[in-house]
Every structure is written in C-alpha cells, then in structure tokens.
Amino acid sequence: MSDTLSPLAPFVAKLAKTTSLSPADRAALFALPHNVRAFEAGSYLYREGERPTHCFVIVSGFACAQKIVRSGSRQITAIHMRGDGVDFGNALVGVADHGVQALTRVQAAQLPVAAVSELIAGSFTIARAIWIQTLIDGSIQREWTANVGRRDARTRIAHLLCELGIRQEEAGVCARDDYDLPVTQEQLADATGLTPVHVNRVLGNLRMDGVIGGRNRHVHVPDWNRLASAGDFRLDYLRCDVSMSR
Amino acid sequence: MSDTLSPLAPFVAKLAKTTSLSPADRAALFALPHNVRAFEAGSYLYREGERPTHCFVIVSGFACAQKIVRSGSRQITAIHMRGDGVDFGNALVGVADHGVQALTRVQAAQLPVAAVSELIAGSFTIARAIWIQTLIDGSIQREWTANVGRRDARTRIAHLLCELGIRQEEAGVCARDDYDLPVTQEQLADATGLTPVHVNRVLGNLRMDGVIGGRNRHVHVPDWNRLASAGDFRLDYLRCDVSMSR
DNA sequence: CGAGCGTTTGATCGGTGTCAAGGATCGTGG
DNA sequence: CCACGATCCTTGACACCGATCAAACGCTCG
Numbered sequence: 001m002s003d004t005l006s007p008l009a010p011f012v013a014k015l016a017k018t019t020s021l022s023p024a025d026r027a028a029l030f031a032l033p034h035n036v037r038a039f040e041a042g043s044y045l046y047r048e049g050e051r052p053t054h055c056f057v058i059v060s061g062f063a064c065a066q067k068i069v070r071s072g073s074r075q076i077t078a079i080h081m082r083g084d085g086v087d088f089g090n091a092l093v094g095v096a097d098h099g100v101q102a103l104t105r106v107q108a109a110q111l112p113v114a115a116v117s118e119l120i121a122g123s124f125t126i127a128r129a130i131w132i133q134t135l136i137d138g139s140i141q142r143e144w145t146a147n148v149g150r151r152d153a154r155t156r157i158a159h160l161l162c163e164l165g166i167r168q169e170e171a172g173v174c175a176r177d178d179y180d181l182p183v184t185q186e187q188l189a190d191a192t193g194l195t196p197v198h199v200n201r202v203l204g205n206l207r208m209d210g211v212i213g214g215r216n217r218h219v220h221v222p223d224w225n226r227l228a229s230a231g232d233f234r235l236d237y238l239r240c241d242v243s244m245s246r
Numbered sequence: 247m248s249d250t251l252s253p254l255a256p257f258v259a260k261l262a263k264t265t266s267l268s269p270a271d272r273a274a275l276f277a278l279p280h281n282v283r284a285f286e287a288g289s290y291l292y293r294e295g296e297r298p299t300h301c302f303v304i305v306s307g308f309a310c311a312q313k314i315v316r317s318g319s320r321q322i323t324a325i326h327m328r329g330d331g332v333d334f335g336n337a338l339v340g341v342a343d344h345g346v347q348a349l350t351r352v353q354a355a356q357l358p359v360a361a362v363s364e365l366i367a368g369s370f371t372i373a374r375a376i377w378i379q380t381l382i383d384g385s386i387q388r389e390w391t392a393n394v395g396r397r398d399a400r401t402r403i404a405h406l407l408c409e410l411g412i413r414q415e416e417a418g419v420c421a422r423d424d425y426d427l428p429v430t431q432e433q434l435a436d437a438t439g440l441t442p443v444h445v446n447r448v449l450g451n452l453r454m455d456g457v458i459g460g461r462n463r464h465v466h467v468p469d470w471n472r473l474a475s476a477g478d479f480r481l482d483y484l485r486c487d488v489s490m491s492r
Numbered sequence: 493c494g495a496g497c498g499t500t501t502g503a504t505c506g507g508t509g510t511c512a513a514g515g516a517t518c519g520t521g522g
Numbered sequence: 523c524c525a526c527g528a529t530c531c532t533t534g535a536c537a538c539c540g541a542t543c544a545a546a547c548g549c550t551c552g
Binding site: 430431432443446447450462 | 529530531532533
C-alpha cells in the first residue's frame with residue numbers, strides 16, 4: 001500500500017510536525033503491523049481496569065477517554081480524532097486508568113503493544129516523536145483541568161468548541177470555523193463537567209448571540225475571534241503551527 | 247558526594263520503582279550537572295509563557311503547576327513534592343504552557359535542559375524511565391480533571407488529601423495517615439476548583455465528622471478507609487506499589 | 493405510524509460563590 | 523516582653539449559577 005493511503009498516514013503526518021523523520025523512520029512507522037477495525041458508537045476500544053493489548057490510531061470519527069466516578073457520572077478527559085494516537089503510553093505501562101469509548105462510529109487502526117514497544121526501543125527519533133505527542137496530550141489535559149475547574153459554563157463550552165475546531169483543522173479534516181460535531185449534548189456535558197440540560201441552554205445562548213451558528217451537530221463560527229474570546233482561548237497549549245487570527 | 251546523599255537520590259529512587267536501572271544508568275543520572283537552589287514560598291520556578299532553561303527535581307517542600315484564566319482565578323493543575331521531577335518534558339518541547347510556583351519554601355535541584363536532553367538521547371532505559379514518570383503524571387492529571395469536573399466539594403477535597411498522603415508515603419516523607427500539609431486553604435481551593443471559604447467549611451465538616459483530625463496545616467487520618475471512601479479514592483491511578491488497606 | 497433517542501423549555505432546588513466582619517496565629521521591631 | 527501588622531482561618535447572611543425534575547417536541551429509523 002502506498003504510504004499516503006495508509007490508515008497511519010495522518011498519524012505519521014502529525015508526528016512529522018514536531019520531529020523531522022527520516023525516510024527510514026517513516027518506513028518503520030508505516031511498517032507497523034496494524035489492522036483497521038470499526039467501532040460502533042458507544043462501544044469501547046478498551047475499558048478502565050483492562051490491560052490493553054493494542055494501541056490505536058484514529059482513522060475517522062471521534063473517541064473519548066473517560067473516567068467514571070462513584071456517583072455514576074462520567075468525566076470525559078480527552079477527545080480523540082483522526083490522526084490521534086490513543087494511549088501509546090500503554091506500550092510502557094500496564095493497566096488502563098481510564099476507558100476509551102467511541103463517541104461516533106469510529107475507524108481505528110489497532111497496533112499490538114509489543115510492536116509499538118519494539119519500534120520505540122529501536123529508534124530514538126520515533127520514541128521522541130511519540131513522547132512529544134504524549135506531552136502535547138498532557139498540555140491539553142492541563143487545559144481541560146483548568147477549563148472545568150475555573151471557567152463558567154459558557155466559557156467552558158466555547159473553549160471546547162475552539163479546541164475541537166483547531167484540532168480538526170490541524171488534522172486536515174475541515175476548517176476551524178465550520179465543522180461537524182456529531183456528538184450529543186450529553187457527551188459535551190460529560191466533557192465539560194456540566195449537565196446536558198445546561199449545555200443545551202448555553203449552546204442556545206451562544207447561538208442567540210451569534211457566536212456560533214449551525215444546528216444539528218454542526219458548528220459554524222461566523223467570527224472566530226469572537227468565539228475565541230468567549231472561550232478564553234489561546235492556542236499556545238495545543239502547540240500547533242497555525243496562526244490565531246483568521 | 248555519595249549517591250545516597252545526592253539531592254537527586256529520591257528522584258532516582260522513584261525512577262527505579264518502575265524501571266530497573268543498571269549501575270551505569272544510576273551513575274549517569276547522578277552525574278547530571280545540577281545545583282540546588284532555594285525558592286521562597288510564592289516565588290516561581292518558571293512562569294507560563296517562558297522557555298525554561300532547566301528541569302527541576304524537588305528536594306523538599308511543595309511546588310505546584312498552575313494556569314491562570316482570564317477572570318484572574320488560577321487553577322493548580324499539579325502538586326509536586328520531594329523526589330518529583332518537574333516538567334522533564336521541557337527537555338523536548340519549548341514554551342511552558344503553565345507556571346510552576348513554590349507553595350512553601352522549596353529546595354529544588356536545577357538541571358540544564360541540554361544535559362537532560364543528552365542523557366535521554368544517550369540511554370534508552372533512562373529515557374523510558376523518565377517517560378513513564380510523565381505518563382504517571384498524565385494519569386494523575388486525568389484524575390484531577392475528573393475530580394474537579396464530577397465530584398462534589400467534600401469528595402474532591404477528601405480525594406486530594408488521600409492523594410497527597412499516598413504520594414508522600416511513596417516518597418518516603420511520612421505516613422499517609424499523618425502528614426504535614428503546609429499549604430493555605432486558598433491553595434487547596436485553587437487545586438480543587440473551589441473558593442477558600444468553601445474549602446474552610448468542608449474541612450470543618452470533615453473534622454467534625456471525625457474523617458480527619460489535626461489542625462493547623464497538619465493532616466491526621468484516624469481511619470484511612472473512611473477518608474478513602476469519603477474521597478472516592480482508589481490508588482490504581484497513581485501506579486504505586488503500596489496496598490490500599492492499612 | 494409508533495418507538496426510541498435527543499433536544500428544548502419551564503419551574504424549582506440546592507450547592508457553592510460572594511461579601512463582610514471578627515478571631516487566631518505568627519513574625520517583626522521597638 | 524509586648525505591640526503591631528500581616529496573613530490566614532472562621533463564621534454568618536445572602537445571592538446566584540447550574541442541577542434536578544418534568545414534560546413536550548422533533549427527529550430518525552424500523
């Protein structure tokens with residue numbers, strides 16, 4: 001298969017944004033044994049407490065990392081999209097402290113942990129590139145903690161919409177100011193630490209104010225700076241190379 | 247200097263818990279150029295937006311990672327203690343997305359980023375060990391997101407007290423059920439996404455209920471399981487090897 | 493056409509924030 | 523040794539954001 005058609009291509013492209021990869025490195029990455037599997041919306045890539053046997057690369061759709069607290073409510077701790085590597089840390093540590101669930105129908109490439117582990121051991125450049133991805137994930141995670149901890153509902157939701165827009169633009173899926181968001185308001189609530197009802201009201205307000213347009217699981221942003229301002233959003237934490245204004 | 251007396255010893259010991267280090271690896275770690283510096287409470291190890299020139303290893307005291315949101319309030323995203331490596335990711339990525347501030351008087355060993363970078367490049371075992379630490383930090387970060395997102399104030403605070411107890415026990419500082427916590431209630435509030443006033447009330451309740459004892463920046467836990475239950479705390483996410491019951 | 497799921501809206505409740513004042517503790521200087 | 527100021531803790535009254543409960547509405551797919 002041509003590399004550009006490999007399901008791993010978006011992932012490799014993402015790595016290449018932070019680390020210059022030699023042809024040999026690229027070849028080693030594309031040579032990773034993998035098979036693409038479809039997950040229905042709501043199904044689990046793996047569950048909290050399991051010992052994952054595979055790492056994943058998302059090919060299409062949205063998945064989320066989540067934790068369940070005793071009260072039964074869940075917190076979504078990350079949203080994964082096309083080109084994202086999911087928990088390559090599994091190659092190094094054992095039991096998963098969180099579950100990964102498909103938010104929509106998801107196509108994901110499965111990579112055996114052992115193969116990833118070998119690849120990392122075999123190339124410092126690749127190890128470094130993947131490590132940097134996990135550091136960026138960590139940066140996003142910190143931002144999420146601040147988001148649910150210290151921002152009000154409106155700002156929180158606007159911030160999430162900004163992040164999803166930028167990351168999808170970065171992944172080459174679509175434009176930041178016009179994208180599909182095929183997730184329910186309940187899922188947005190679990191990502192922002194709110195209730196579905198309140199998410200609904202806040203989205204309504206944002207729409208009434210003209211900050212966002214588009215109905216029915218589609219986000220349209222008439223004025224990016226306005227949304228970014230509403231969401232207290234600065235994109236440095238994403239460590240991507242796109243510029244802010246539009 | 248004898249290795250056991252090196253300020254890096256607690257850090258190396260922590261690495262050794264997840265990765266078996268050869269004598270050469272240990273020697274390379276202890277050979278890292280470093281100087282120990284004291285930071286007054288409230289001073290910054292580095293600030294958000296800076297490009298750090300050093301990594302740090304905490305020798306004594308407490309430091310925190312923090313982000314400031316537009317409203318001016320801050321979210322503490324991590325608490326660092328003896329033996330913790332602070333942002334070794336700085337060796338790989340550039341600008342800091344968060345600041346690191348001393349919560350108490352802190353002694354920290356400063357390691358030039360270039361030296362850490364070289365060390366990582368020179369030993370896969372060490373790189374792996376440090377990487378695993380950053381993965382554990384990530385696991386803690388996810389737990390914090392869930393904590394501020396989906397737990398009520400009482401549970402949130404109890405959870406934090408559990409984590410701090412276990413981590414200090416792991417670091418060999420003291421017992422989990424009897425430790426000094428020389429931070430203000432305002433700082434606890436910033437760590438849990440609450441207000442100082444409410445933290446005060448909740449701590450009062452926990453004390454009245456006998457879940458915690460000890461006044462004045464000292465935590466005493468009469469019944470560990472009771473606190474763990476109040477905090478919805480399971481220690482798997484810390485990936486440490488101590489057992490739960492006591 | 494009906495069932496199921498998600499969205500929207502209204503009414504009400506409660507946990508936490510805000511504002512304010514007084515009390516405790518501690519370091520510092522006279 | 524005491525006075526003083528600064529900082530933090532504690533407590534009370536009240537406000538408000540977001541949660542909860544409930545019901546109607548609108549899709550989509552058998």
